[in-house]
Amino acid sequence: MNESNAVAHPHEHAEASNNNGSVLGMAAEGENVSRPIRELVSEVEWETRVNLAAAYRLMVKYGMTDMIYNHITARLPDRTDEFLINAYGLHYSEITASNLHRVNHDGEITMRGNSHYGINYPGFIIHGAVHLARPDVNCVIHTHTRAGIAVSAMSVGVLPLSLFGMRFAKNIGYHDCEGTVVKMDERETLARDLGGHDVMMLRNHGLIACGPTIAQAFNTHYMLETACKIQVDAMCSGTELVMPPDEVVQETARLFQPGVRRAYGVMEWEAMLRLLDREDPAYRE
């Protein structure tokens, strides 16, 4: 796809149709809180901010970004009707604990992070839909990765071609493409199609993973993305593919479910934070 032609990015159409014709919450240049964000928020909010900023940086590390687009959100433990989202205009490599915005379910910024950028409206619709419908979900990740969109366009969906694929083969929602996500009533179909799953494919659009913790949601998204990469590679090979027996798929999927063997993503998360801290701990600021 030629990005330099006149066709805007899918999310740019969305902002054009937004009521005020601009990005929500865009501030005047220089409008910023004067005290450090860390002094203005609770301890648990700060901890959530640090972990969420880490998740953004890890998406860069693992090649799951789309320029300035996409979002990862985290519900606040002490303000369960509000969640943190990235300032729309920053690259994921620029996200820090202090420049995340806190928003409510009406799309209002209730605490502006250290950024003059606003929030992305489709991002608010998609993530808000999941946070509203699923009180058990505290983190939602949405991506436009090449492999994820490729598999989302395959009528067969995720196939159990690898252990990663087996994890999701029977445990995933599918949401048919309704175009660019700009209508609030798509929240209902998004929530319906996700159901009780922790992952969903947005047909011809991308992936969603969610979970009770940022660590778990990241781990789940990493696995789903890996399943998609493997599936695309295997299907492109042109050779006949081997499908494992259904009982093997079922049992493997069961063993991979969060909590069956151990808390999901927790042990990995500590290593992920060490990885970031060795290279650039600025996400913590």
Ligand SMILES: [Zn+2]
């Ligand atoms: Zn999207």
